[in-house]
Amino acid sequence: MKTQRNCYVYVYNGYSDWEPALAIFGLNNFTDIRVVPFSLDGQPVTSGGNVRVQPQQSLEQAMAADIDLLIIPGGTTIASGNEHRALLPLLLKQLESGRLLAAICDATAFLANQGLLDHVAHTGNDAQVLQMMAPAYKGVAHYINKPAVTSGNLITAAGTAMVPFTKEIYAALGVLDKQELAFWFGFFDAANSAPKFSHVAPQPFFYRSYEVNMEGMLPLVRTATREMYQQAIAADLEVSGPVQWHYHQFDGNPQTVFRLDIGLPVTATAPVPAPYQCETLPAFDCISTTHEGGWDKLGDTYGQLISVLQVLGIPMSGYNREQYFQYDFNQPDQNITNVQIGIIKP
Structure with a gap:
């Protein structure tokens, strides 16, 4: 045969x-x-x-x-x-x-x-x-x-x-x-939501940091976002974009403890009380794509992006971001999430 x-x-x-x-x-x-x-x-x-x-x-x-x-x-x-x-x-x-x-x-x-x-x-x-x-x-x-x-x-x-x-x-x-071929081909197929390389400009960011593993992250899903909006209003900050989760040195292992920053982009920095921080984040180079649907499939999107980086020989920085443009806990198939994996430019 x-x-x-x-x-x-x-x-x-x-x-x-x-x-x-x-x-x-x-x-x-x-x-x-x-x-x-x-x-x-x-x-x-x-x-x-x-x-x-x-x-x-x-x-x-x-x-x-x-x-x-x-x-x-x-x-x-x-x-x-x-x-x-x-x-x-x-x-x-x-x-x-x-x-x-x-x-x-x-x-x-x-x-x-x-x-x-x-x-x-x-x-x-x-x-x-x-x-x-x-x-x-x-x-x-x-x-x-x-x-x-x-x-x-x-x-x-x-x-x-x-x-x-x-x-x-x-x-x-x-x-x-x-999967890998279709995702790679998305770079060239204008009919798809193709992954792209981006240089994200510095941005003022209001956030709170947590030291968590994957299990410890789950209780924050609904509570942390509400808290950040409440605290931003209390600090008289002008929110300029959707809530973001920033992952520092998370390797995909559920037991790994990593730093997670949950926050909001704002128009300008201002003094805020602890445990909150407000600072201008440095510029950020990344590969990104739009994930549509439930967050239970986010791992597939990460895997696809990582596969592209491996083929191209581009190292990851260990710093990733997720931007939640739309989320619905009752209809997760309506979720729209922008996934950004930090890269190290040659």
């Missing part, structure tokens, strides 16, 4: 290296799908970005391979270059076997010239552009004016649609439900 899935990427002199880059990086780093670059003769090529690429296989070897996804990127020569016609048997094999074939930018014109878009829904850089670049093209009636289109086992995309192209590939391969 087959266990290894394969993604083959055609590389050639002048190919647009950025077009397949997002898709293959995600597959290689967040799935068990093997990425195999190949050229016509297996010899090195130079991309349009002047990057020297050493293919792992030749076209002859690719013809004998079991390919789950075949990616054909665009480039300066593929639409009209006769040498690329040698790919046609591989393309036909891929389509006829029901395996995925993905083409982007000028590679769609190459498919059009081979008659492979005449009877199937597809897209490209533009219908008129396809007609100009592919004299043999007869599929204009099936052209769809969208960034990327999946029709059966064929995926096509415009050259400006690297992100939609990647999303169609991930969806067709059934890997978008992989």
